[in-house]
Amino acid sequence: MAREILDSRGNPTVEAEVILEGGFKGRAAVPSGASTGSHEALELRDRDLKRFGGLGVKQAVANIRDKIAPALIGREAGDQAGIDQILISLDGTENKANLGANAILAVSMAAARAGALASNQPLYQYLGGGTKLPVPLFNVINGGKHGDNDVDIQEFMIAPIGFASFGEALRAGAEVYQSLKKIVKAHGYATNVGDEGGFAPALKSDEEALELITEAIKSAGYELGIQFKLALDCAASEFYRGGRYVIGGQGLTSEQLIDFYQTLCQRYPIFSIEDPLSEDDWPGWAAMTAKLGGTLQIVGDDLLVTNPKRLEWAIREKSCNSILIKLNQIGTVTETLNCIRQAQRAGFSVVISHRSGETEDTFISYLAVAVNATQIKSGAPCRTERVAKYNELLRIEEQLDERGSYAGRAILTNRQ
Ligand code: PGA
Ligand code: ZN
DSSP: OEEEEEOTTSOEEEEEEEEOTTSOEEEEEOOBOSSOOTTSOOOOOOOOTTSGGGTOOHHHHHHIIIIIHHHHTTOOTTOHHHHHHHHHHHHOSTTOTTTOHHHHHHHHHHHHHHHHHHTTOOHHHHHTOOOEEOEEEEEEEEOGGGSSSSOOSSEEEEEEOSOSSHHHHHHHHHHHHHHHHHHHHHTTOOOOBOTTSSBOOOOSOHHHHHHHHHHHHHHTTOOBTTTEEEEEEOOGGGGEETTEEEETTEEEOHHHHHHHHHHHHHHSOEEEEEOOSOTTOHHHHHHHHHHHTTTSEEEESTTTTTOHHHHHHHHHHTOOSEEEEOHHHHOOHHHHHHHHHHHHHTTOEEEEEOOSBOOSOOHHHHHHHHTTOSEEEOOSSOSHHHHHHHHHHHHHHHHHGGGOEEOGGGGSOTTO
16 A cells, blocks of 8 residues: 655655555655755656646555555565565666655565564564664754755764763753754844754854854753764765865865865864765765775765665775665665665664655664664754654663663774
8 A cells, every 4th residue: 555645844755555464564654855866766756747846756656556566465574685676676777767766665664564563573673683772963953955044064963972871862962952042042043943953044154053063062061072073964966066066155176175174173073974075076085085084984875875886886995984874765675784784894884864854754763773873863853753763762772671782982983
C-alpha cells in the first residue's frame, strides 16, 4: 500500500506500507533534500504544475501499487537483501530513475520494519545489532538553502561530546539551544527557525554565527572545547559559481577556501566540516584532507551521496575521512548498509543523516544504532520532525540500558 503524504516543508512525499501474512505491518515515509547532490538517486516528481507546483508524487505511488507490490507478493520479509535486489532489478537503472528512489526506498524501509516485527526484534537489532548511541550534531544556526538569510554556510552545529549518556547530551544541547535563542534576540535578530529547526538570523558574516554559538554555550554553563565541539556543513556546491567559491562576498579558489577553513579551525574548536568543497572538486577535497585531515573530520555528503562507487574513489584518492549517510541518496536499505560497512572498513567515521524535508518517520535513529554510527544529524532540538529522531534515541537508550554506550568523546581523534 502507498500514499502521498506531506513532509515538514509542506511538500508531498511517499509513504508505503508492507503487510505480511502474519499480519505484521511495516510503514515508512521518505524524506527529501533541498541542497540535493547532483549524483543522488532520482527522486521521482510528477511535474504536473496543476498539483503541488509540480512536486506531486502520484507516479511514484502508482509505481509502488502497480509494479513493486505485485513483484513482492509472496516474498520472504526476513530477506531484506533479496527484497532490495528485486527492487533494484525491477527498476533496472543506475540511479533508480525508472521507478523513482522515493518509491523504492519507502518500500525497502517498510519491508525492514515489517521484517523486524515478524522476527520479534527491535529494528536496530534486526538491521545490525549495534549498541552505540550516536553523538547528535545539533544544527542550531541555519544558512544556505535552509535559511532565508545571507549566511553562506548551510549548517552550524554543536556536538555534545562530554556527557555520559545520550539523554544527558540531548538535555545539554536543548539548554544551549534555548540560551542561543536569547542571545540571537539580544543581538537584535529575529529568532525564526529554518528548515532544520536552527535559528536563521540575518547575520553579517559566517563567523558571527560561531560567535553567537560560543556565547550561548558559555551562558548555558558549559565549556566549549571540552563538553561541546563545533561542526559545520558548508554545502559548498551551493556557493560554487563559475569555478569560484563565492563566500563572504568574495570569489575564492579551492586553496583560498581551505585557508579560510584553517583559520576558522584555529579560532574555534571545530572538529568536523562537511562538504567543504564542491561535489566534483576532487583535487580540492584531496588538498583539504592532506592539509587538515589529520586533525579534522572531513565529511563527504554531496561528494559521496551514499554511493559505493564514489566512496571507493574517495578512499583511494584520500578525499575525506568521513561519510554522511542518507538512505534516499542511494535508495535501498541494503545498499545503505553496504555503503556504511565499506566506509567503516576504510576507517571512515559514519554520520547518519536526516534531510531538510523530513517526516515523523524515525528510521534513521534505528539505523544509527544498528551500525554503531558515532554521529547522527537530525537538526536542532526543535520542530517535531527533528526531535522525533532524538526522542526515539532516548527510548532506544532506555531499552539498551547497560548494553548501550554513548559515543561521546570517542568521536574525536587523539589529535583533536
Ligand atoms: P538537504 O541538506 O537535506 O537539503 O540536502 C542536508 C545536508 O546537506 O546535509
Ligand atoms: Zn550536507
